[in-house]
Amino acid sequence: MAAKPKLMRDVLIQEFYARARKDPRLLFISADLGAESLDTFRADLPRQFIHPGICEQNMIDVAAGLASAGKTVFTYAMASFITARCYEQLKVALGAMNKPVTVVSVGVGLGYDDAGPTHYTTEDIACLRALPNIEVWTPCDEESTREITIECCERPAFRYLRLERPGLPNVYQGNFRSAMGAGFCEVAPGGDVLILSSGYMLHRALAVREQLRMEGLEVTVTDLFRIKPLASRDLAAYASRFSHVITLEEQCLAGGFGSAVAEALVDQGVAKPMLRLGLPDRYFFENGGRGHVLEKSGLGVSTLAQRITEFTAPAARSRNRLPSVPQSVSF
Template sequence: MRNAFADELTKLGGEDPRVVMLSGDIGNRLFDKFKAANGDRFFNCGVAEQNMMGVAAGLAMSGMRPIAYTITPFVTTRCLEQIRTDVCYHDVPVIIVSVGAGLAYAGLGPSHHACEDIAFLRTLPGMTVICPGDAWEVRAALRAALAHDGPCYIRMGKKGEPTVHSDVPTGFEIGKALPVRDGSEVCLLSTGNMLPEAMDAAERLTAAGRSTAVVSFHTVKPLDDAYLKKAFAGFDLVATLEEHSVIGGLGSAVAEWLIDTETAPGRFLRIGTPDRFYKQAGEQEYARDQLGLTGVQIAQRVQDKLARRDHP
């Protein structure tokens, strides 16, 4: 995802002279092409993320379109006050891009894990939260964020994630769900880098006789109200999938939506990380297996939920 981001950023930098790149002391080689073409619009802000967010807000107030980038917990949790007060309070178009969301940096321990950031940022007034499902969605999300007149958070994985789309998806819009696979009984609403696991789970469920749709719910705020109404009216089970805590993420947002709209929930399942720090040693694939976030485990949880419906 980060390579796609750097490549799309370079293209956007050439198209729009307002684009300014701020880095929290990472990705220096990653942005070599951007720097070669736009050296006066790249700033390494060092390990001073709070200051970087203030600089971004100031640039946005001056008519520029700053993009602030670093590892997820350091560009969100570490500078939450500056995002709230400098960016959101002034409602300026700063694009915050995080790399390594969820458990992408699982091997580096809880200091580098990010399973709370969606919860933090979606509570901030005016903030838009986008979680692309693969590298192609990253490209579309960056362009959509640049066209958006307000604060925007883009939550990426790291590198080497499987691609689900074969090109930049057509019809990518902020706040509009992106159907990826058709189905009639189960609907998997996936956000962020869980999309490949959702596709794997859908294949397994369909093979087991449970026709399963997959939707990239890339925008957690604002939610796609129209698609949610359609999903809960038409499917036997709707499940949210996220590499984020079950508290405060997409699943929580949808649960809140159900209450606020007085929609009959039918069967609803939230799948995410548990309410605890993940302290075991291992990389992302191992961490997902330990936390029940693989395609096999997702398919089994859906089957179990449907079985309880069929045999109460």
């Protein structure tokens, strides 16, 4: 039986810690979000750990000041609070001044199970990718988390790093580093239908692929882990090899992951039947946890398989040959 996956935050903090021990310029700021690995860090390197209080705005401004003085800074908090709460600080202090700070968010999407709209972060891709100078990365397993962390330590830039709250099973087998430059990587080859996803939903895409395979439909699953800067030309060239392009995200459809892909394809003149699968345009108050909310949103594995089957069915194909207008489904 496979070992329980490590929490992404522990992977990141342990990697950062190993480097911080050798380099006092590495500083870690947490707005009151802990981790087991962070306790070790705080105890061993107290001068390199900063707790600003539950103060995301000040945390980002302070990070900008520290980065101005040559420090390599990671800021760390729950996804919901390190994005929308301090959006203006991200824009002004890090974006407009282009400060090389890594903004680490934990629990993107519906990651904070049962917590409701205050903790769900379903708009961070749309909001953050709108900022010039930012890079937006979403790891999907331990290896990708580690490699992206190393990149952030060794080549600091204004990066937004979207961590899952739980640990996720391994996707990469030592091949993530070589894929980093491209920004996307085919993780499960298949037929003519392409599913692009990232993070938590990449695993759901892989589950959907298994189900579809049992039903006789082969699909390819590709991890688009860097949504900004998006390798538009390469992505469009890659997508043009498929008959259908499907995006799967745990984000609002307005301006999110699928929007970014659609923009890239349109800008590169690639017209493909496209289906953007994501969350409906509402807040989520219902109890029952992440899986339940996804089911209710039409993003359960069986429902997704059914939607993809319908979308790619021969009957739909003639319709889909019409000049491409990205298709979204609302509930």
